[in-house]
Amino acid sequence: MKHLMTLQISLKKGFSMVKNMKNTDYKKYLYAATIIFILAAILIIFLYAPVPINPGERGTYTDPEGQVHYVSTDAQWANYVYSFYIAYFHIAIALTSYMAFLLVMIFSILYLRDGEQKWDLKAAASAEVGVIFAGLTLISGSIWAKAAWGHYWPPGDIRLNTSLVLFFIYIAYLMVRQAVDMPEKRARLSAVFGIIGFISVPISFMSIRIWSATNHPTVLGPGGGGITGSAIIIPMLLNIVAFFLLCISLIIYKTDNVTLQEELIAAKQKKGV
16 A cells, blocks of 8 residues: 555656656747747848838929939938838837737636636736837837938828827736735736726727828728738738747746746745744
């Protein structure tokens, strides 16, 4: 009987080790794939990809003598045209922030359904990563706006304004988590916030279609600003996949760190430390 119990314990430990090895292996593959896709996307964009969005026609004027001149200098026009290369990154980063906030909603729903802490931890990690990408969306959008229109924040640009509101909503989500001490109450309140707050994501995405008075180009869907042809679409999709993988990797890494911290705290409390 004693030998049988020892065998059962050994088998449980063995299965646990195999499971942990499998989890570690898939994470290694995920992190490796993330690095490969990011490097490939950067190389293709800077060495192969054309300007992703049609910059329009170069402005001209006619002088009193009847000669036609360009409104901008060659350097100014080149700077304007090449500023659109940031679209490869700006669009991918923005969509990645939307995906992270979608995960916040999904994990929040799962928490309210199951009541398991793991879903709350994943929702929190997704929100933190999403806020980072939302902030990068604002920064890259402002850089693009400065090069294209001469202003870091063009007046009336509804996409930047709604993106800023989206950013603040999820900053508020994280602040709510910090403000509530009781774990279960914090998790429930955050879950409801995460579900309702997701409404701001489709509003931000559809803003330039709902409110047409804006400088911001519609680069996806009907009426897009020139994103056509495999030479543009392939690098764009590759970059989107790279950032999606980066987002998932960061969420997993953050969740693992928080889970480890929770286990350490529980172990200390059990030992009375």
